[in-house]
Amino acid sequence: MPPFHTLTSHAVVLSRRDIDTDQIIPARFLKGTTREGLGRWLFAGWRYDGQGAPVADFPLNDPRAAGARILIAGANFGCGSSREHAPWALVDQGFRAVISASIADIFRNNAIKNGLVPAVVDEEAHRALLAQPFGEVTVDLEAQEVIAPGVRARFSIDPFARRCLLDGTDELGFLLGQAGAIAEYEQARRREELA
Amino acid sequence: MERSEPAPQTLFDRIWETHQVRPETAEAPAVLFVDLHLVHEVTSPQAFTVLRERGLRVRRPDLTLATMDHSTPTTPAGPAGEVEITDPQCRSQLEALERNCREFGIELHPLGAEHQGIVHVIGPELGLTQPGRTVVCGDSHTSTHGAFGAFAFGIGTSEVGHVLATQCLLQRRPRTMGIRVNGRLGPCVTAKDLILEIISRLGVSGGTGHVLEYSGEAIRALSMEARMTLCNMSIEAGARAGLIAPDDTTFEYLHGRPRAPRGRAWEAALARWRTLRSDPGAQFDAAVDIDASALEPTVTFGTNPGMSAPVSGRVPEPEHEREPAARRALEAALSYMGLRPGQPLQGHPIDVVFIGSCTNGRLSDLRAAASVLRGRRVAPRVRALVVPGSREVKRAAEAEGLHRVFLEAGAEWREPGCSMCIGMNGDQVGPGQSAVSTSNRNFEGRQGPGARTFLASPLTAAAAAIAGALADPRAFVDARPEGRF
Numbered sequence: 001m002p003p004f005h006t007l008t009s010h011a012v013v014l015s016r017r018d019i020d021t022d023q024i025i026p027a028r029f030l031k032g033t034t035r036e037g038l039g040r041w042l043f044a045g046w047r048y049d050g051q052g053a054p055v056a057d058f059p060l061n062d063p064r065a066a067g068a069r070i071l072i073a074g075a076n077f078g079c080g081s082s083r084e085h086a087p088w089a090l091v092d093q094g095f096r097a098v099i100s101a102s103i104a105d106i107f108r109n110n111a112i113k114n115g116l117v118p119a120v121v122d123e124e125a126h127r128a129l130l131a132q133p134f135g136e137v138t139v140d141l142e143a144q145e146v147i148a149p150g151v152r153a154r155f156s157i158d159p160f161a162r163r164c165l166l167d168g169t170d171e172l173g174f175l176l177g178q179a180g181a182i183a184e185y186e187q188a189r190r191r192e193e194l195a
Numbered sequence: 196m197e198r199s200e201p202a203p204q205t206l207f208d209r210i211w212e213t214h215q216v217r218p219e220t221a222e223a224p225a226v227l228f229v230d231l232h233l234v235h236e237v238t239s240p241q242a243f244t245v246l247r248e249r250g251l252r253v254r255r256p257d258l259t260l261a262t263m264d265h266s267t268p269t270t271p272a273g274p275a276g277e278v279e280i281t282d283p284q285c286r287s288q289l290e291a292l293e294r295n296c297r298e299f300g301i302e303l304h305p306l307g308a309e310h311q312g313i314v315h316v317i318g319p320e321l322g323l324t325q326p327g328r329t330v331v332c333g334d335s336h337t338s339t340h341g342a343f344g345a346f347a348f349g350i351g352t353s354e355v356g357h358v359l360a361t362q363c364l365l366q367r368r369p370r371t372m373g374i375r376v377n378g379r380l381g382p383c384v385t386a387k388d389l390i391l392e393i394i395s396r397l398g399v400s401g402g403t404g405h406v407l408e409y410s411g412e413a414i415r416a417l418s419m420e421a422r423m424t425l426c427n428m429s430i431e432a433g434a435r436a437g438l439i440a441p442d443d444t445t446f447e448y449l450h451g452r453p454r455a456p457r458g459r460a461w462e463a464a465l466a467r468w469r470t471l472r473s474d475p476g477a478q479f480d481a482a483v484d485i486d487a488s489a490l491e492p493t494v495t496f497g498t499n500p501g502m503s504a505p506v507s508g509r510v511p512e513p514e515h516e517r518e519p520a521a522r523r524a525l526e527a528a529l530s531y532m533g534l535r536p537g538q539p540l541q542g543h544p545i546d547v548v549f550i551g552s553c554t555n556g557r558l559s560d561l562r563a564a565a566s567v568l569r570g571r572r573v574a575p576r577v578r579a580l581v582v583p584g585s586r587e588v589k590r591a592a593e594a595e596g597l598h599r600v601f602l603e604a605g606a607e608w609r610e611p612g613c614s615m616c617i618g619m620n621g622d623q624v625g626p627g628q629s630a631v632s633t634s635n636r637n638f639e640g641r642q643g644p645g646a647r648t649f650l651a652s653p654l655t656a657a658a659a660a661i662a663g664a665l666a667d668p669r670a671f672v673d674a675r676p677e678g679r680f
Contacts (some may be wrong), residue, residue, distance in 0.1 A: 016524065016527070022638040022639070022641050030237050033240035034241065050645070073399070076400035078405070079399055080333055080335065081334075081349075082333060102400055102403065105433070105435055110354075114353070144483045147454070158313060171353075173361055174365070175364075175365065178226050181216050181226065182228070185228055186228075
């Protein structure tokens with residue numbers, strides 16, 4: 001996972017609230033056994049019509065969306081299923097940060113593990129950002145700040161997640177380092193159950 | 196100085212504290228031990244790949260159980276019990292799970308096996324879901340298992356890998372919300388109607404970061420299967436988990452199950468389980484009170500599970516929404532669903548009825564549906580699909596003759612699986628079609644591209660199948676002397 005420090009990019013805005021993971025990546029694209037290549041199916045139900053042609057007014061199909069690495073979404077982004085295919089699809093499409101006023105629990109956990117920064121800003125900053133489609137935004141993870149024209153807002157993120165993203169390390173390594181404590185716990189539980 | 200009494204604890208506090216390998220600090224989340232890890236074919240292949248890449252083994256195969264449910268066909272089996280998998284991608288996913296379980300020594304209940312079924316149906320059926328345990332699965336509806344007083348929650352595929360390799364997860368302690376449900380549910384008002392009301396009350400993000408503990412007279416009166424329906428949809432309010440303190444109903448359900456403790460171990464387990472409750476005066480971070488007796492059979496009308504109303508009511512009017520974002524969301528939902536503001540819900544025509552899923556695919560759900568369908572016919576234009584949650588549910592339903600009730604009514608009786616809840620196996624609702632579904636999500640396209648989903652209880656779904664339109668089940672059940680639920 002590449003480390004994340006500061007990212008400046010133009011942003012795609014999807015202002016709908018409660019965007020669920022079935023919209024981010026519909027279930028019919030979850031039949032694979034690898035995590036690659038899901039970007040083309042990102043928001044497939046909104047992005048393509050019944051014949052598979054791009055829907056002209058969907059923001060991701062706008063020429064100005066090309067190369068965007070930041071997504072600004074309505075509140076409660078990523079609600080619904082636990083599919084990690086949702087952040088896989090976003091990352092495969094090129095996104096490295098999602099900014100919203102709130103982000104669903106499981107999606108946020110999954111995002112962190114894939115180098116996708118879930119940045120939660122206050123409602124005032126959120127409103128201002130939603131009003132700047134394709135505008136330039138900076139996500140500074142070190143300072144925990146989102147910066148855009150007229151916006152300078154601190155965002156909240158778990159300190160451990162922030163550390164992992166800054167260092168580009170994953171949690172599995174940390175957990176494997178706990179093997180001794182885990183073995184002790186297992187022994188204590190076994191003794192308790194025999195008592 | 197007098198020794199002070201220990202502070203009153205919630206049920207959640209008790210489970211959390213006994214599963215911390217390392218408590219959380221400001222810098223790092225807790226290391227939480229997992230007692231039961233359930234695995235299915237869709238969210239696990241990439242996790243096994245990571246294990247292979249890093250040369251890791253599964254730490255506790257004895258605490259891990261796999262089954263096939265999402266990608267499995269539910270088309271009736273052939274004369275020798277064989278099931279044809281026509282989708283090559285589904286087949287390769289199922290084969291990958293088989294290979295992974297063999298290589299890493301994990302117990303697998305494959306397609307057609309005696310105990311195969313939806314992962315959240317078979318865990319309880321086998322007696323593996325037990326009070327006080329931590330249960331995880333790469334599936335958001337893992338919250339189902341909270342019905343037994345287990346802390347159960349959905350995880351992503353990276354975390355599936357973490358649990359396979361270490362039997363642990365890094366977790367921040369969630370907040371708690373006490374939901375007290377007073378009074379009793381009325382005739383034809385079920386756990387499904389109750390959870391739809393709770394989600395509507397909290398909103399689809401109202402439970403975010405919380406574990407919901409359900410208590411009160413109405414909860415005590417629910418069967419285990421109804422409690423599973425309730426906990427199952429806690430995630431639809433954004434909650435981390437749902438939780439119900441175990442009681443005699445729980446113990447009775449578990450007694451004699453294949454993996455439940457026996458003999459002296461059973462007695463010891465019972466003594467332990469009886470301590471699993473929230474103390475009087477325990478503090479929750481938030482509290483909600485609900486009057487069960489005020490509820491009615493409920494359906495969703497929109498594109499998330501928070502948008503619901505009594506089936507006897509009307510579609511709400513966006514112009515009454517004061518907040519612009521909520522108004523826009525409602526307008527978009529009604530436009531997708533093909534509904535007019537203010538129209539009555541009853542009588543709205545439907546094309547498909549789906550009875551099944553981890554929410555409502557258990558024996559009591561099928562009995563409820565059959566009680567409405569018995570001696571009646573599914574409306575001519577309607578396709579009705581009844582999909583048992585597991586092979587065990589299917590056997591028990593057939594032993595009671597429920598399959599004949601469904602078939603005689605003109606419904607399809609299928610093999611077990613997730614089926615039309617998620618539509619991965621080819622069981623789908625067509626574009627623009629309206630379905631009344633006993634499943635858990637009415638998101639756009641969830642049951643197939645362009646599909647319109649109305650979530651409801653098995654009673655309400657069965658009533659809709661007969662009427663060919665949204666209908667109040669009380670009109671069907673009350674009309675018959677034996678129709679009590």
